[in-house]
Amino acid sequence: xxxxxxxxxxxxxxxGATVAFNCTYSNSASQSFFWYRQDCRKEPKLLMSVYSSxxxxxxxxxxxxxxxxxxxxxxxxxxxxxxxxxLCVVNPAxxxxxxxxxxxxxxxxxxx
Amino acid sequence: DxxxxxTPKHLVMxxxxxxxxxxxxxxxxxxxxxxxxxxxxxxxLMFVYSYEKLSINESVPSRFSPECPNSSLLNLxxxxxxxxxxxxxxxxxxxxxxxxxxxxxxxxxxxx
Numbered sequence: 645x646x647x648x649x650x651x652x653x654x655x656x657x658x659x660g661a662t663v664a665f666n667c668t669y670s671n672s673a674s675q676s677f678f679w680y681r682q683d684c685r686k687e688p689k690l691l692m693s694v695y696s697s698x699x700x701x702x703x704x705x706x707x708x709x710x711x712x713x714x715x716x717x718x719x720x721x722x723x724x725x726x727x728x729x730x731l732c733v734v735n736p737a738x739x740x741x742x743x744x745x746x747x748x749x750x751x752x753x754x755x756x
Numbered sequence: 757d758x759x760x761x762x763t764p765k766h767l768v769m770x771x772x773x774x775x776x777x778x779x780x781x782x783x784x785x786x787x788x789x790x791x792x793x794x795x796x797x798x799x800x801l802m803f804v805y806s807y808e809k810l811s812i813n814e815s816v817p818s819r820f821s822p823e824c825p826n827s828s829l830l831n832l833x834x835x836x837x838x839x840x841x842x843x844x845x846x847x848x849x850x851x852x853x854x855x856x857x858x859x860x861x862x863x864x865x866x867x868x
Contacts, residue, residue: 678856685864687846688799690856731798733856743812744857746798 645670650732650747658755661722665750667715667732677708679717680731682749688731691717722754758783762847762860770868771837777863779830779847788830789857790822791846799846805830837867 650667657663669677677694692699694706694715705718715732732747760781769775779788787806791799803822804812810822819841821833830847844864848857 680856685844687859687861688857689859693856743801743804748798 646748647671647736647745648732648734648747650750652748652750654751654753656753656755657722659722659724661754662718662720663722663752664719665717665730665732665752667717667747669713669715669732669734669745671734671736671745672710672713674713674734674736676735677715678733678735678744679704679706679715680733680746682729682731684728691730719752722752724754724756727752727754758858760847760849760858760860762845762863764863765861766864766866768866768868769834769837771839773837774833774835776834777832777845777847777865779832779860780828781849781858781860782828783849783851783858784827785849785851785858786827787850787852788824789848789850790820790830790832791848791859793844793846793862803832834865837865839867842866 648669679691680688681691682688692701692706694708696708698707703720707716729749729751731749734745763778789804790802792802793799801814802816805824808824808827819836823831844862846862847860850857
């Protein structure tokens with residue numbers, strides 16, 4: 645079983661749609677969780693951290709379910725500029741030298 | 757300064773060449789990383805430096821040699837690479853637990 649699993653997509657949605665990505669992780673001791681966004685031929689950029697209480701940043705909502713070892717990202721009112729690959733990222737270790745584990749990414753295309 | 761700066765942005769090298777990739781951050785982050793990313797794949801960890809000491813080498817071939825001259829700089833020395841080493845090489849830094857990584861824009865390396 646992969647340490648971090650994501651549905652690779654692709655997800656093709658119309659502008660204005662709501663889209664949800666899911667991610668599962670295998671290490672129950674994982675400490676912190678993130679969603680990154682990566683545009684074609686660019687570096688990954690931190691979109692948001694994911695907390696147990698859930699967190700929201702504008703049109704983006706992230707949820708963490710530790711019992712089910714499950715992370716989600718919801719994008720409301722999709723924009724063309726949201727088209728990218730979304731990477732689920734998990735930090736399995738506590739300590740100063742962190743080793744983030746990346747999911748394989750979910751590709752999103754928002755269509756006009 | 758909230759950036760990680762990588763140079764060069766593009767590099768073409770022959771299999772007998774020696775070259776170096778450079779990475780710099782001035783955010784006071786004590787952990788720095790080298791990742792390799794092939795097309796349509798997530799980043800793969802190569803090396804981790806924590807407090808200027810190499811803490812993780814993910815079984816990377818010796819033709820890749822990392823160096824951390826000080827807390828702000830990270831180099832990756834390349835020698836006798838193979839065409840399959842062509843990829844996007846990403847540098848990242850982090851400030852500790854519960855914080856994501858900040859990635860540089862990467863060096864796109866082509867080995868001919």
